[in-house]
Structure formats: structure tokens, C-alpha cells
Amino acid sequence: MKNYHLSPSQFREEGKKIIDWIADYYENIEKYPVLSQVEPGEVIEKLPNNPPQKAESFESIMKDMDEIIMPGITHWQSPNFYAYFPSNTSFPSILGDLVSSGLGVQGMIWATSPAATELETRVLDWLAEMMDMPEKFKSTSSGGGVIQDTASTSALTAVIAARERATKLESNKSGVRQKLVAYVSSQTHSSLEKAIKMAGIGSDNLRTIDVDATFAMRPDLLEEQIQGDKSNGFLPFFVCATIGTTSSNGMDPIRKIGEICNNQNCWLHVDAAMAGTAMLCPEFRHFKDGVELADSYCFNPHKWMFTNFDCDVFWVGNRSELINTFSILPEYLKNKATESGAVFDYRDWHVQLGRRFRALKLWFVIRQYGVEGLQYHIRKHVEMARDFARWVDASSDFELMVDPPLNLVCFRHKSDDEFNLKLMNAVNESGKAFFTHTKMNGRIALRMSIGQTHTEERHVKQTWELIQNTAKKLSLL
Amino acid sequence: MKNYHLSPSQFREEGKKIIDWIADYYENIEKYPVLSQVEPGEVIEKLPNNPPQKAESFESIMKDMDEIIMPGITHWQSPNFYAYFPSNTSFPSILGDLVSSGLGVQGMIWATSPAATELETRVLDWLAEMMDMPEKFKSTSSGGGVIQDTASTSALTAVIAARERATKLESNKSGVRQKLVAYVSSQTHSSLEKAIKMAGIGSDNLRTIDVDATFAMRPDLLEEQIQGDKSNGFLPFFVCATIGTTSSNGMDPIRKIGEICNNQNCWLHVDAAMAGTAMLCPEFRHFKDGVELADSYCFNPHKWMFTNFDCDVFWVGNRSELINTFSILPEYLKNKATESGAVFDYRDWHVQLGRRFRALKLWFVIRQYGVEGLQYHIRKHVEMARDFARWVDASSDFELMVDPPLNLVCFRHKSDDEFNLKLMNAVNESGKAFFTHTKMNGRIALRMSIGQTHTEERHVKQTWELIQNTAKKLSLL
Structure with missing residues (x-):
């Protein structure tokens, strides 16, 4: 490494390790708490105060990636991410973007x-x-x-x-x-x-x-x-x-x-x-x-x-x-x-x-899924949202704020605003799911936004059970 | 592929192929014409008018990448790219950005x-x-x-x-x-x-x-x-x-x-x-x-x-x-x-x-090069620009517009504006180097911007010879 560059053969080696690292991540993604559990300042404290004078090994970077960065990640790609709006991705998109980075x-x-x-x-x-x-x-x-x-x-x-x-x-x-x-x-x-x-x-x-x-x-x-x-x-x-x-x-x-x-x-x-x-x-x-x-x-x-x-x-x-x-x-x-x-x-x-060159990732996605594949997943997400809305509607403790036109369900526990926020925070702190709130007509509403790439019916079902059970526990306190 | 997704194991396989594709690209980058030689509309004509209904194979996407897209690429990462300003990248940056895409x-x-x-x-x-x-x-x-x-x-x-x-x-x-x-x-x-x-x-x-x-x-x-x-x-x-x-x-x-x-x-x-x-x-x-x-x-x-x-x-x-x-x-x-x-x-x-999450690629770059490695390359680029400026200064046919403070050399052939633009176009059309022009004090100046990751003294030297030889040929016409 006389000239400090990684050689193409080092790139082949490290690159393939990172491809495996990403595949491992998706295979294990449900094991991570969806919402990061670090406190403000917890990540930055673990990062050195000063930049490295000397070149460091790839191994040491990836070690810090696992030990310092990963605990500070909120897992947007988790199937149990229902917060805000989805920001989903997919393997063909990641690869299209990799080609774009490579061409520079x-x-x-x-x-x-x-x-x-x-x-x-x-x-x-x-x-x-x-x-x-x-x-x-x-x-x-x-x-x-x-x-x-x-x-x-x-x-x-x-x-x-x-x-x-x-x-x-x-x-x-x-x-x-x-x-x-x-x-x-x-x-x-x-x-x-x-x-x-x-x-x-x-x-x-x-x-x-x-x-x-x-x-x-x-x-x-x-x-x-x-x-x-x-x-x-x-x-x-x-x-x-x-x-x-x-x-x-x-x-x-x-x-x-x-x-x-x-x-x-x-x-x-x-x-x-x-x-x-x-x-x-x-x-x-x-x-x-x-x-x-x-x-x-x-x-x-x-x-x-x-x-x-x-x-x-x-x-x-x-x-x-x-x-x-x-x-x-x-x-x-x-x-x-x-x-x-x-x-x-x-x-x-x-x-x-x-x-x-951002068109590459879109091109990869459209071609790898085909119009048919994209439609299939959109329809699945909307169906799951409709199921969730039905469960809410059938429950005696919760209510829908409005019929969900697509994949976002706005609902609330029938108690007060404070209880709803407490419920949301308790679910999020469990690490098992992450969803967020808004205000509708002046009242707190919980938002279940369904649209992550790997969200399946079983995730939505488990989350609904988690929300119900958490609400029951909190009501007893 | 019942659910249209690539599986993690398919991602491992295709991802590693793309890592190799990128490494191959850098190993062969000098074989491509730096400035793309396609005419307006030439790429778009080869792309289907309509989107694919059915999912396509990764193989077919990468085949079109090679056959349709690559001829339409201007190779910013070529060591013979001297146009505009550098927009350089490096293997650790590509990998840092890949991690960012993976985490989504x-x-x-x-x-x-x-x-x-x-x-x-x-x-x-x-x-x-x-x-x-x-x-x-x-x-x-x-x-x-x-x-x-x-x-x-x-x-x-x-x-x-x-x-x-x-x-x-x-x-x-x-x-x-x-x-x-x-x-x-x-x-x-x-x-x-x-x-x-x-x-x-x-x-x-x-x-x-x-x-x-x-x-x-x-x-x-x-x-x-x-x-x-x-x-x-x-x-x-x-x-x-x-x-x-x-x-x-x-x-x-x-x-x-x-x-x-x-x-x-x-x-x-x-x-x-x-x-x-x-x-x-x-x-x-x-x-x-x-x-x-x-x-x-x-x-x-x-x-x-x-x-x-x-x-x-x-x-x-x-x-x-x-x-x-x-x-x-x-x-x-x-x-x-x-x-x-x-x-x-x-x-x-x-x-x-x-x-x-763009900080990742910066972090990867700083750590993999160290401050020392970054300084090493910046100094090399500035030295090459100074060498180039000396050659221009010593030539009877060319002149410097201004002493280069860093890595950008502005110069011109001593003939008229038209000749300078003709010279630039001829060099660029050769595919062997790509540089651009500007106007300084109302006159056309040629810009040699040195700063791509893999530019070495030999590239700059060859380009200077190419510019001189092209000028001689054009003078004789």
C-alpha cells in the first residue's frame, strides 16, 4: 500500500466481504431493536476525538461499524418499521447504486x-x-x-x-x-x-x-x-x-x-x-x-x-x-x-x-421486479393496512381516525392523548416495532405506515398484538 | 422468485459479480475513450420504448449495462480525465457508500x-x-x-x-x-x-x-x-x-x-x-x-x-x-x-x-487513507500540475494564462481562439484525454485540471505530448 490506494484485488476481497455483511444484515434484521436505543452523545463518545494520521485497516473500520455504528442505527429496512413513511430499498436498488458509485x-x-x-x-x-x-x-x-x-x-x-x-x-x-x-x-x-x-x-x-x-x-x-x-x-x-x-x-x-x-x-x-x-x-x-x-x-x-x-x-x-x-x-x-x-x-x-447517476438504481429495480412484481408488493401492503384497520375497528379499546385509503392507518386508543403517547413510547422502547404519532383534529393519533420491503402479514399481526398487550399492561398500572 | 424479491443468497452472488465488474472496470479504464463518443439520442434509441411487464434477469440487465450504457459514459474516473474539476472517488468511498445503501x-x-x-x-x-x-x-x-x-x-x-x-x-x-x-x-x-x-x-x-x-x-x-x-x-x-x-x-x-x-x-x-x-x-x-x-x-x-x-x-x-x-x-x-x-x-x-447516510463514505476514506495518505495524493497532483505548467512555459507554441496556484493549469496555444477550440475538440475526440476550455480576459483558455485518483505523471506527460502533436498536425492542415 505504498501509494495508500486499495488495489483492485483488495477491493475485490473487501467488497465481497461487504456484500456478505449486507446479506447477513438482512438475514438477521429482525434481531435488532427497530428504534435505536442509544442516548444522545453515546455514539459520538465512542468515536476518537482526532482523525487518524496513519492509514487504518479495513478490518478495523468494519469492527467499529459493528460495535459503534450499528447500535446507533434505527432500522428503516426492518419489516417492523412502521414509522413516518416507508423509505424502502431492495437488493437490485442497492446493486444499481453500487454500479453508480463505481462509475463515479x-x-x-x-x-x-x-x-x-x-x-x-x-x-x-x-x-x-x-x-x-x-x-x-x-x-x-x-x-x-x-x-x-x-x-x-x-x-x-x-x-x-x-x-x-x-x-x-x-x-x-x-x-x-x-x-x-x-x-x-x-x-x-x-x-x-x-x-x-x-x-x-x-x-x-x-x-x-x-x-x-x-x-x-x-x-x-x-x-x-x-x-x-x-x-x-x-x-x-x-x-x-x-x-x-x-x-x-x-x-x-x-x-x-x-x-x-x-x-x-x-x-x-x-x-x-x-x-x-x-x-x-x-x-x-x-x-x-x-x-x-x-x-x-x-x-x-x-x-x-x-x-x-x-x-x-x-x-x-x-x-x-x-x-x-x-x-x-x-x-x-x-x-x-x-x-x-x-x-x-x-x-x-x-x-x-x-x-x-441515480437513474441506474431505478432501472435496476423496474427491470428486476417488472411492473408485475411492483404491483404485487404494493397490493400486498395495502391489503395488510386494510387488515390492520379491520382489527382496530373490531377492537373495543381502539378506534380508527379515518378509513385508510391506502397503506397508512391512523388510529388511537380510546383513552386520552397522554396514554396514547405512553403506549407508543412503550412499544418503540421494546425494540420490537417502531411507529410514530401525529395530531388529527387536535387529538393524538398513532400512525401505522406499512410499506417496508420485507414486511409480511405475520409482522403486522405480531405488532397489533404487541400494541394491544402493551395497552393492557399500561392500563393496569 | 415467487415474491419477486432477490433472495439474500442471490444478492450475495450478483453483488460479488458487480464488485468484480467494478474492479475490472478500473483495471481496464484506460482502454475506454475518456469522452463518450455517442451522438445525441444514440443511447435512448437502444432502450426499449416500454417498461418491462415481467421481471428480467440480472444477467440481462448487466448485458445492457455493458452494451448500451457503457458507450454513453464519459469516464470521470479515467486517469486521463482533466475536464472541469475532478470528481474523484476511491475504493473505500465506493464501499462506504455501499454500506450506506445497504443500511437504507x-x-x-x-x-x-x-x-x-x-x-x-x-x-x-x-x-x-x-x-x-x-x-x-x-x-x-x-x-x-x-x-x-x-x-x-x-x-x-x-x-x-x-x-x-x-x-x-x-x-x-x-x-x-x-x-x-x-x-x-x-x-x-x-x-x-x-x-x-x-x-x-x-x-x-x-x-x-x-x-x-x-x-x-x-x-x-x-x-x-x-x-x-x-x-x-x-x-x-x-x-x-x-x-x-x-x-x-x-x-x-x-x-x-x-x-x-x-x-x-x-x-x-x-x-x-x-x-x-x-x-x-x-x-x-x-x-x-x-x-x-x-x-x-x-x-x-x-x-x-x-x-x-x-x-x-x-x-x-x-x-x-x-x-x-x-x-x-x-x-x-x-x-x-x-x-x-x-x-x-x-x-x-x-x-x-x-x-x-453520507458520513459513512467520508469516514471510510479518512480512515483508509489516513491524513498522511490524503496529503500524499494532493501533493502529487499539485506537483504534476506544476510540471505541466513548466512544460507549457518552456514551449514556443503554448503559453500559460496565469501561474497555477494548485492543480489547475490554464494555458493556450499561441494562435487564435478558433485554433484552440479546434485543438481541444481534436484531442477530446481522440478519446485519449478529455479537457475543457474557458474564457480569460476575453480569450479562449484551455484548462488542464489534475486531480483524478489514478492520474500519474505518465498520464500527464502523454497528454502533453498528445496536445503538442495534435497542434502540430492541425497547423499543417
Whole structure:
């Protein structure tokens, strides 16, 4: 190791050990406490204060991996992970991402690796077809898709593109001067408020529209608010509708909201971060009815489509609106292909310049599962959620907050908020399952989000038993 | 494959094949044309128009990888890649990232994997020590570091945090209302202009300060411009200084600019995206003299520190300014650790909510090379650049544009611009090397950026001979 590099033959050896380490991990994953049990500072204390001057062996790194890092891991890939939203992955995704790391390609523009751009274009067109998305979102039409890191970044991208459409690129030039206002529901993800702040619009100019009993945005109230704002001299420019809100899995009525947006000249962004994957199955596509009225749409294969983080798919109906907003071309990035106009340079479709070759992992996943395999698992997850909801409904101690439209069940113990939080913490501290809470109509609700790659009926059943038994024990205290 | 998943034993088998595939790639990398030779549309045409309904074999995916994707790859990891800036990687980084993909952890907040947060905190403190950064940038002091995807995102983060400091969080609330102005040099990376647009400031409010003969920002002109803007009722709030500009490797005088910023109450962001890695070596640290006056600083281990894309390190001197700007806490993310205030939740340090466990690859790299090994390679790269510059200087046909401070050599053939572009295209089309151009003082300059992991003296020498021979051939035409 005179030159400090691992040689290719050392890489073969260590790499294969790590492949086995990962396979072992999945074979043993149910033995780990799902939620990490370390206390704040417990991991960092075990890491040396100072960096190593001398090269260390791979063996010593993997030893620390097992002894120091693993106890501090919350096991998102555990079949008993029901917290937040799923962030599932799969073996083909891990391998697709490994190929991407190995090639070390930076696909900021077409010329820096044509295959990175063109595979992304093709795979995102595939996905549009797989989900029966409107033609306009395909690259072969006026729009197209691009992989973003997260739905937060997609939201920011949509807000900024909308801002520029509404102000005819004037905000990019002179700054935000107009009295712009944007609209979300009370259930919309917090990333939208963050985007509105970052884009210089200001949270005072974000209107929160109330929802109905199913936690869906009320279009009548949206229209009323837009009219009111207009007569007060504001410029409504952006609405976010959600397919499957984070807290409650509310399904906003896309068609009605879209009609309002089209009439009022507002950009409609549809956030389907988690639930979007369900559009693979025809029987769930009614939730996106009206999506042809949207200007942009995003969903996260890194949530529920077996593709490892990060991978958010962002489609627009009119790519030139996006490109006009984000394009900057310094001399050092000029090249023949870009000047010819025959290629996409994806750096003009988002915030960042540099980009990883993320289409590979999606391509590996879609091909290794096939559309059929992906549908099979989505359907299984939804079935399990429906079973869980039935059990809750049949129980005398628990109640459903709302009928679960897909794979998120919101429920509660019939006692008070404090008891529900105590119950959740007790289950999580057992290490046998991990789920989280929210507030619905002012009351604590427990969230059972079902969508990890290896979750089977037996896991959901055991967890329901665990929740019931824990509640009984706590009631007796 | 009844359930469509790869089994752990299939993963072991396919994974090991891919490890070998990557090792083979590095053993044969010099046989590929560095710049992909495909035409626009050539890759996409070979990909099926429609997604596969049925699951496909791993074998067929890897066959298409070789036959369809590889011809469309521009080989960033080739030792003959001298274009743009390096985006180097290394075997330990690839393996660290593989472990991260395998664990599939989403580290948005401390609780979702304490080790992801605490390893990041510790490794970024190590890096601060390795580069002799001021104490304030460490987590043990008032500041701390966070991994961002790219320097573009760090720039946006800095601009927004600066905007909120200058307006006392008023822009987050009411939108950008003040007449804010920001300052860069004529050599600053285009991502800064993009950030100023995205943050709602507007490019009209970005002042471009002229540079001296070494392409460094002139602090006298900066001060003059700030004074002028103030007397015209503007609010100067942000300055970006660069250590190693993209086009020219200009070194802005951080101390002088920092003194002006401190006097004028402007946020100073230092962009050391590529050159920052050189701070590993004491002999190059004079370029960051005065950095204790900066509010934020970023550099990219994914450029020149053997860590695969994406990995940008962003430090701030006062983390509460950052957190106050970006923090949003919805009910569904509330948890005991966050409420205790004893932990960092890195989602409050940047644009995105979700985050990959990227500290692992950095940790693997630092440990496997040791500080010593990293210094060894940085010094070798700088030496090779100096050799190349000497050869150019000694040649009668070529000239240096400026003495290279580090690993980027800007030079040109003594004939006209057209000839230089023709020369560059001819070399690039040969497939034997890939380099790019820029404009300096209105003239085309060729850029030889030396920093790929496996670039040795012999590669640089061969490339210099290739450039000379190609120029001779073209002169004779």
C-alpha cells in the first residue's frame, strides 16, 4: 500500500466481504431493536476525538461499524418499521447504486455522460407510462421528468418555476416584488412552507385551506380564498395538492383543485411523495383523477418503490418553463451538444449543478421486479393496512381516525392523548416495532405506515398484538 | 422468485459479480475513450420504448449495462480525465457508500438514526481539525458542519441564512421586501447567481466585482461598491469569496474581504469547492488566511478528496443562525430527543428534509487513507500540475494564462481562439484525454485540471505530448 490506494484485488476481497455483511444484515434484521436505543452523545463518545494520521485497516473500520455504528442505527429496512413513511430499498436498488458509485459519473450536463441523461429520460417516460400519467409529462411531449433528491427539493423547484411564470421571469431579475400568494391545505407537508420561505415569498403569504372529514382540501374554501386575495390586490400564483398527506393520508381532489388553478392562472403542483407509487395499480388511480390539469407532479421511489434514498421523480407539463427559470450557462460549461439544442442538460431542471447517476438504481429495480412484481408488493401492503384497520375497528379499546385509503392507518386508543403517547413510547422502547404519532383534529393519533420491503402479514399481526398487550399492561398500572 | 424479491443468497452472488465488474472496470479504464463518443439520442434509441411487464434477469440487465450504457459514459474516473474539476472517488468511498445503501437509513433527524447524525458531526469536526479551520466551525463551539449534496446547495443555504440574518427573519415571514444586494467576483461560480435568483433577491441585485491579474477579487472595488450601494439606499448583506475559482483558480483575498464584510455587516461565504481539499497540507493553507472572518465555508470531498459524489461539506460559525432560518417542526416529526435540545437534527441545517447516510463514505476514506495518505495524493497532483505548467512555459507554441496556484493549469496555444477550440475538440475526440476550455480576459483558455485518483505523471506527460502533436498536425492542415 505504498501509494495508500486499495488495489483492485483488495477491493475485490473487501467488497465481497461487504456484500456478505449486507446479506447477513438482512438475514438477521429482525434481531435488532427497530428504534435505536442509544442516548444522545453515546455514539459520538465512542468515536476518537482526532482523525487518524496513519492509514487504518479495513478490518478495523468494519469492527467499529459493528460495535459503534450499528447500535446507533434505527432500522428503516426492518419489516417492523412502521414509522413516518416507508423509505424502502431492495437488493437490485442497492446493486444499481453500487454500479453508480463505481462509475463515479457526474451527469450535470448531457456531455458529461450521455447515458446518465438518456437513461434518466427513458426511465422517467417508462414510469409515466407505468402510472398512466398524462402524455404531457413525457419527454416525447412538451414536458418530461427529472430525478430530484427529495420531494422537498421538488416543492422548492415547483414554487420557484411558478413564481417565475407568474412574474414573467421578473423575480429572477429584480427579486420578489409582487404580492404573491400560495395555497396549501392544513395537512400539506411542512416542506411547502419551507419552500415558500426559501423562495423569498414569506410564510405570511401562504394560505392554509381547511380540510373535510377525510382530511382532503376543500376546493370551495380554496376558491373563496383566492377570490378574496385577488380583491385585496394579491397575485395568487401557486397551489399544492397532495395525494396522500403525511399526517393523515388525505387525498386532495385534484380535478376540482386543478380546474380552479387553471381558471385562476395558478401553478398546480401535486405532491404524491409516498402514495404516488400506488398509481402503478389501476385500482388506485382514481386518486389522481384530474392530474392532467397539474403543472408539476412528484413522487418518491425512495419511499415506497424499493429504490434506495435519494430518488424523487419530478415531472412537469412544460419543460421550457422549468429550463427558463433555472438555466445559467457559463463559458466553462459550453459544449457542442448543448449548443445544438438536441439534448437535455438536467442541471437546468433543478437547484443543483452536479448530479449523481441515480437513474441506474431505478432501472435496476423496474427491470428486476417488472411492473408485475411492483404491483404485487404494493397490493400486498395495502391489503395488510386494510387488515390492520379491520382489527382496530373490531377492537373495543381502539378506534380508527379515518378509513385508510391506502397503506397508512391512523388510529388511537380510546383513552386520552397522554396514554396514547405512553403506549407508543412503550412499544418503540421494546425494540420490537417502531411507529410514530401525529395530531388529527387536535387529538393524538398513532400512525401505522406499512410499506417496508420485507414486511409480511405475520409482522403486522405480531405488532397489533404487541400494541394491544402493551395497552393492557399500561392500563393496569 | 415467487415474491419477486432477490433472495439474500442471490444478492450475495450478483453483488460479488458487480464488485468484480467494478474492479475490472478500473483495471481496464484506460482502454475506454475518456469522452463518450455517442451522438445525441444514440443511447435512448437502444432502450426499449416500454417498461418491462415481467421481471428480467440480472444477467440481462448487466448485458445492457455493458452494451448500451457503457458507450454513453464519459469516464470521470479515467486517469486521463482533466475536464472541469475532478470528481474523484476511491475504493473505500465506493464501499462506504455501499454500506450506506445497504443500511437504507434516512437520517433526517437524530432519532431516525443517531449514528448517522453523530458520525457526521464527529467526521466534520475531524475535517475541521485536518484543515486547521477556526475553532468556531466545530460542533464543540458555536458552529458546526453538515454534509450537503453540492456546493450549489451550500451557496443557496448561505444566501438564505444571510438574508434572514440581515432582515431579522423578516424575509422568511413577509417575503423579500428590503433592497438587499450581494457581491461576487467576475470569476465566481455561476451557482451563486442561481442562488441569488432562487432566494428571491434577483440578479439585478448581484454586483460583480472585478478581479486583478491573478483573477482574485479586488477588495478595494468591493468596498467602493458596498459604500456606493449603501448611499443609494441598498442593504448589502452577502459576499461570496472563492478559494480556487472554477474558470481560473483565482484565490480571493479572504482576510481583506472578511474585514470589509465584518465592518459592513455582510455575511461572508467562502466557496472552496475544489481547492478546499488542499488545506489538508500546511503549505497551501495561506490561501485561506482570514477564514476566521467568514460566516460559512464549503468544500467538496466529492471533487478532490477521493469521496464519491455527492458530498459537500458546509461549515458555519454560528449554527443558530442556520437553524433559525431553516427549522420547521410539524407534529409528526416531534420526538423526545429533539425536544430535549440535546441533539442536532440536520434537516434544520439545509434545504431538504430527508438525508442519506453520507458520513459513512467520508469516514471510510479518512480512515483508509489516513491524513498522511490524503496529503500524499494532493501533493502529487499539485506537483504534476506544476510540471505541466513548466512544460507549457518552456514551449514556443503554448503559453500559460496565469501561474497555477494548485492543480489547475490554464494555458493556450499561441494562435487564435478558433485554433484552440479546434485543438481541444481534436484531442477530446481522440478519446485519449478529455479537457475543457474557458474564457480569460476575453480569450479562449484551455484548462488542464489534475486531480483524478489514478492520474500519474505518465498520464500527464502523454497528454502533453498528445496536445503538442495534435497542434502540430492541425497547423499543417
